[in-house]
Amino acid sequence: MRRVHGLAGVVALVGLWWLLAVTLFADGGAVPTPWQVLAGMARDGWAFYGPNVTSTVGAALQGFLWGNGLAIAVAMLVLLVPRLEAVATQLAVISYCIPLLAIGPIILVVFGGPATVVFLAAVSVFFTTLIGALLGLRSADRASLDVVTVYGGGRLARLRYVQVIAALPSTFAGLRISAPSALLGAIIGEYLGSDDQGLGVSLMISQQQFQVPRTWGLALVAGLVAGLGYAAVALVARVVTPWSSGRTESGSAL
Numbered sequence: 704m705r706r707v708h709g710l711a712g713v714v715a716l717v718g719l720w721w722l723l724a725v726t727l728f729a730d731g732g733a734v735p736t737p738w739q740v741l742a743g744m745a746r747d748g749w750a751f752y753g754p755n756v757t758s759t760v761g762a763a764l765q766g767f768l769w770g771n772g773l774a775i776a777v778a779m780l781v782l783l784v785p786r787l788e789a790v791a792t793q794l795a796v797i798s799y800c801i802p803l804l805a806i807g808p809i810i811l812v813v814f815g816g817p818a819t820v821v822f823l824a825a826v827s828v829f830f831t832t833l834i835g836a837l838l839g840l841r842s843a844d845r846a847s848l849d850v851v852t853v854y855g856g857g858r859l860a861r862l863r864y865v866q867v868i869a870a871l872p873s874t875f876a877g878l879r880i881s882a883p884s885a886l887l888g889a890i891i892g893e894y895l896g897s898d899d900q901g902l903g904v905s906l907m908i909s910q911q912q913f914q915v916p917r918t919w920g921l922a923l924v925a926g927l928v929a930g931l932g933y934a935a936v937a938l939v940a941r942v943v944t945p946w947s948s949g950r951t952e953s954g955s956a957l
Contacts, residue, residue, distance in 0.1 A: 717737055720734075720736075720737060721736055721737055721738075724736040724737075732915060733915060734915075735915050735916045735919055739916045740916050740919045740920050740923065741920075742916070743914075743916035743917050743919075743920050744916075744920040744923075744924075747917065747920070751905075752920075752924060754900055755900055755901055755902050755904070755905050755921075756902065756924060756928060758893075758900045758901040758902075759820075759886065759889050759890060759893060759901040759902040759903065759925075759928075760886070760889075760928060762817060762820040762821050762824060762889045762892070762893075762901070763824045763885040763886045763888070763889035763932075764885070765821045765824070765825075766820070766821045766822070766823070766824020766825040766826075766827070766828065766885045766888060766889060767824065767825075767828060767881060767882065767885040769821065769825040770824065770825030770826065770827070770828035770829045770832070770881070770885065771828055771829075771832045771878060771881060773825070773829065774795075774828070774829045774830075774831075774832035774833040774836060774877075775832065775833075775836050775874065777791050777795075777833055778791075778833055778836035778837045778840060778870075779836075779840070779862060781837065782837075782840050782841075782858075782862060782866065783858050783859070783862065791833070792833075795829060795830045795833045795834065796830065798826050798829050798830055799829075799830035799831075803823050803826065803827065803888060803891045803892075804891065804895075806823075806826075807819065807823060807891060807892060807895045808895060810822050810823065810892075811892075811895055819892045819895070820888075820889050820892035820893055820901070820903075821889075821892075822892070823888040823889065823891055823892040824885040824886070824888035824889040824892065825885075825888070826888060827881070827884040827885055827887060827888030828881030828884050828885050828888070831877045831880050831881050831884065832874065832877040832878060832881050833877075834877065835873045835874050835875075835876050835877025835878075836870055836873070836874045836877065838870075838873045839869060839870025839871065839872065839873030839874050840862075840866045840867075840869070840870040841866075842869050842870070842873065843861075843865045843866040843869035843870075844865070844869065847865045848861050848865055848866075851864055851865060871940075871943060871944045872940070872944045875936065875937075875939070875940035875943070875944060876940075878936050878940070879933055879936045879937050879940065880933075882929070882932035882933050882935070882936045883929035883930075883932060883933055885932070886925065886928060886929045886932060887929070889901070889903070890902050890903040890906070890925060891903065893907075894906060894907055902921055902924065902925050902928075905917075905921055906918060906921050906922070906925075909921060
């Protein structure tokens with residue numbers, strides 16, 4: 704039923720888009736019809752979209768891995784050394800609050816080239832994953848932690864055997880959000896002119912040349928890629944943490 708409702712929502716949204724394109728925005732030319740956008744995408748084909756999508760996704764994936772890896776490492780370090788929590792959370796909040804368009808030109812001057820795209824993608828995901836990992840690590844069952852302590856385990860043992868497992872659902876919740884965020888950060892980095900190809904570069908060029916259907920096509924492709932990234936992480940989360948959705952393994956039921 705949920706899928707039917709989702710499909711109905713998409714159909715209604717496309718219908719509304721089509722209606723506005725042929726009525727309210729018919730004279731301006733800023734809103735093409737869905738058919739015009741699809742026809743433009745067909746003309747451009749994979750020869751145009753393939754290299755641009757590959758470039759952006761590659762940079763976003765690198766930023767995703769760097770940013771999330773650093774966030775999870777910092778969360779574990781904070782758990783082992785609680786005094787570092789204030790500094791870590793302040794850095795996370797700063798990375799979240801500073802607009803990417805404000806720091807992008809500075810990063811471009813300092814690092815230059817593709818490194819800027821990866822850096823902005825990594826910054827975009829750091830805060831969300833850090834907070835999710837911290838909340839998950841602290842949600843560990845107190846009785847399980849006490850059992851490890853009774854058997855002589857220290858902070859590392861509690862982290863390894865209890866807290867890491869308890870943190871998986873919350874951490875994956877942050878990772879699901881960070882997948883589209885990494886793509887957005889990469890597109891902003893490309894949009895600032897830090898690369899020679901990619902969705903951000905193509906968006907900038909199509910806007911400057913007033914190629915409206917191509918601009919909309921690029922936006923749709925970017926949204927589709929972001930959705931696929933979210934779905935991919937959600938699928939991994941369902942496999943890795945089946946207990947978080949109330950399901951049990953097939954062989955575990957009595």
